[in-house]
Amino acid sequence: MGLRVKVQYFAAVRELVGLREEAIELPGQPTVTVLLDELVKRHGEGLGNYFYDSKTGKLRSSIQLLIGDVPVSAAKDGLSTVLPDGAVFAIIPPVGGG
16 A cells, blocks of 8 residues: 655756646655656656766755655655655756846
8 A cells, every 4th residue: 555645846847747746656655765766767767867966876956855845855864754645745946046
């Protein structure tokens, strides 16, 4: 039995996936990393290249990930944070200025 997460996409990420939001069901007690891997699997390597630095394989620090209104970067377990059932997960790309 899995849990459901509502994923919200903003700006450039929305353009990459072609959706404003979607509900995803994941098995067990998935972490943020498991969710990101599932999103790349569903939406393609273009999204993976957007999320991860090709040289280091690490998540780009400019991308803001939120569980509800809490930044994943501020969560105690970071990308290893277990997602609660019914969570709203937002992906916000860097905001350009000028």
